[in-house]
Amino acid sequence: MEIDLSRVTLRPFELMDAHDFLIWAGDDRVTGNLRWPVLTSEEEALAFIRDVCLPHPWRRSICIDDRSIGFISIFPETGDDRFKAHIGYGLSHEYWGKGITTRAVSIAVSQVFNDLPHVLRLQAFVRTQNKASQRLVEKIGFQREGLLRKYTYLKGTIYDVFVYSLLSSDLLPLPQSYSSQIVL
């Protein structure tokens, strides 16, 4: 089923999303490689939205026709490191493979440096086996900086990861002299 990507929007989470939230956040295929708790009821989903998603510095619901089908988070570090932010995302399994997450991340990247002006570096740590996520961040324009060996410990397993970054300076507009070369 093809999806018209203009139907993909981002917005903050609402308590009313609890039912839709549980559909994807309760699915291990979606949250298995995240540090999220297991969610098994609408009550737990509601509490998680209220206690974690709403206070989050930058977390958005990925929506189709305003219904939540996933999330994108941008999480700045604290103190002296608050110029660095980690990007994470997840999408309902039913909607995989249609370019929706790529579209959503692209929207997020276009907003986040304005919303969080102190953030200079977005970073993603992608497991070496996760080819789909590697293709996604590369398509957006993240730069692969290296392979970090045995870097991530998640749910009992240690993973090698590729580290990617996108800097606010990577998105600066071209200087005026190049504008005639832009192909529309």
Add this chain to the structure above:
Amino acid sequence: MEIDSCTIIKSEKPQTSVSSSPPEKVHLRPMTISDVDDFMVWATDTDVTRYCTWEPYTSREAGIAFINDVVLPHPWLRAICLENDRPIGSISVTPVDKIRGEIGYVIGSKYWGKGIATEAVRLVAAEIFKEKPEMERLEALVDVDNVGSQKVLEKVGFKREGVMRKFMCLKGNVRDMVMFSLLPSDSSH
């Protein structure tokens, strides 16, 4: 991290090893309050603190406070000593999480260029995985401009994994940093 510059020795014989054996033997031991005056020698030196996140120390009281508040409770920090057992620097491994530790070291500038940092890092690399069997990765972050320290880690067998852009804030400036790692399975010793 300090700059430990390599001295290239020109000779007619082919060199079998680039790393120099220090003229004096290096050993590591815990640091104590009585080391404060030796600590102040390197901690007040602006050459030494150039790539450190901290500013040079200006008072002995601050040095004593640092030893009490940071050094003594630290999970793994050692004085780097030469044969007279007086510290000329320090080296530490700080846990990042359950499986990762980060190595850092600092040496008085009078002792640079003698292979002392290389030897100190080599001693840590040889022992730390036995002392901390849960550690799967020992990593180091070095400023892109701190070439001397990059060479120390490469000589000991750390793997250079890449340059992380705008990764660390050093005295108000955001710097690119080179990431290095050593795993227990790497043969370095």
